[in-house]
Amino acid sequence: MTAPASASPLTCIGLMSGTSMDGVDGVLVDISPASGGALSLRQRGFASVDLPAALRDELLALNTPGDNELHRGALAANALMRVYAQCVQQLCAEAAVAPEAVAVIGAHGQTVRHRPGLFDGTGYTTQLINGALLAELTGIAVACDFRSRDVAAGGQGAPLVPVFHQAVWNDAGETLVVLNLGGIANLSILAPGKTPFGFDCGPANALLDGWCQQHTGQPYDADGRWAAQGQVHEALLQQLMAEPYIRQAPPKSTGRDLFNAEWLQQQLALQPGIAAVDVQATLTAYTVQAAAHHARAHAPAATRLLVCGGGVRNGEIMRQLAEALPGVTVESTQAHGIDPQAVEATAFAWLASKTWLREPIDMTAVTGARGPRVLGCLYLA
The missing domain is CATH 3.30.420.40 (ATPase, nucleotide binding domain)
Incomplete structure (x- = not known):
């Protein structure tokens, strides 16, 4: 045709x-x-x-x-x-x-x-x-x-979005990482003169929203305020980071087939008795740490992290991303011409x-x- x-x-x-x-x-x-x-x-x-x-x-x-x-x-x-x-x-x-x-x-x-x-x-x-x-x-x-x-x-x-990100931000003159925080988080790595690279890096709102709905009746944790009231359970966080998908080499993609309520319940069964607010705090940290781990591993030269998707409105996630990636400017894609x-x-x-x-x-x-x-x-x- x-x-x-x-x-x-x-x-x-x-x-x-x-x-x-x-x-x-x-x-x-x-x-x-x-x-x-x-x-x-x-x-x-x-x-x-x-x-x-x-x-x-x-x-x-x-x-x-x-x-x-x-x-x-x-x-x-x-x-x-x-x-x-x-x-x-x-x-x-x-x-x-x-x-x-x-x-x-x-x-x-x-x-x-x-x-x-x-x-x-x-x-x-x-x-x-x-x-x-x-x-x-x-x-x-x-x-x-x-x-x-x-x-x-x-x-x-x-x-599919990394090639679009490259088309939009291909003249930045620096290594950019674009983090989309939807139900699942995905990273695009855009380096000057190189082919765009990207993959799903872990869960985001799919777990956060589901847990928040279950325990507060709210559809999502507005601005991460509920998570900010809790304490990160370090043993649970390390257990979540041990999920084999996190260490799997790209190319890779995932979804609710893996990161779903049943998977979370299986994880929590190994760490019983954690308060619901602390689980939310730990899931928030997990979203951040999984993304930061992949950014450090695959884009060590990155100077800027552009964040889009619904998670950009979660102030706790944005704060933790800046802490987890020192030396990297963390900002919304709004600053680069597109509503996140x-x-x-x-x-x-x-x-x-x-x-x-x-x-x-x-x-x-x-x-x-x-x-x-x-x-x-x-x-x-």
Whole structure:
């Protein structure tokens, strides 16, 4: 198929519902190459739509084996597309952009299984999504299922954002580390003149939010204030850091398949009697220490850590990151031109633009794929 003409700029929408499962973030952005091949972005709108509680509960349940999963998963995907469509409609209305002016939507879907390379040598990654329904609901072309082609090519399928981070911040002239704190934490390492490198480095909000909800009734630990009231349990922290995934060499990726409530209960069973607030303090320290361990090991020359994702609003995490990485400037991506809450959604808008233009992306150094591939599939409007 012949690629469409590359109009400049290309107006795209990116939609992201991550492992935190707190809602759908969306951006409407103009994407165009600038002088010297750098990426130029103009964000024209941002929207965030909460997931209905019943849908969130079902998506969480579908992360573990259960009855009638195919039927439930298909209906959950349909329900999620309606939330996605609501986000698209809000974006277009607020930016006064007609749907026909948008080239393509990049939609991530909801990951419920991520098992690359396992079982038969290929494995799989499963995101609940119905791109055809989203195209019908919005009247806009949809690019989705970005991870599967990378897995088919021998890659981990995740994280996909390091190549986007490189495209945005490739002229920094210093070694940057970008830390995304979603449900799972992932690192991108951007060194001048080198191919971008990155991997999932451990848990973040998936464990923190779940524990907070269970013990306080609040959906998340606002600003890390509850964790700050507790004491880090050093024996538990060292036990968590001994999780084999932390020491595993990249390329690697993870998710709720590993870091889930059952895993946490197994860890706590070995250290009984810890107060709930101290567990929260220890999980917060674990998020920080796992990220800092990987940054020190793989980016010792880093001078700056840019933080994005929901965890950037956790002041306790940001404070501890600065302590754990002396000599490294720790700051939000806001200081470098992108709202931290919008980084991942913008990345999927960019990935969609690549799919739309049939441009391959080289994920070799990040995921271990065998070579550049055009990622994603298209449902035309």
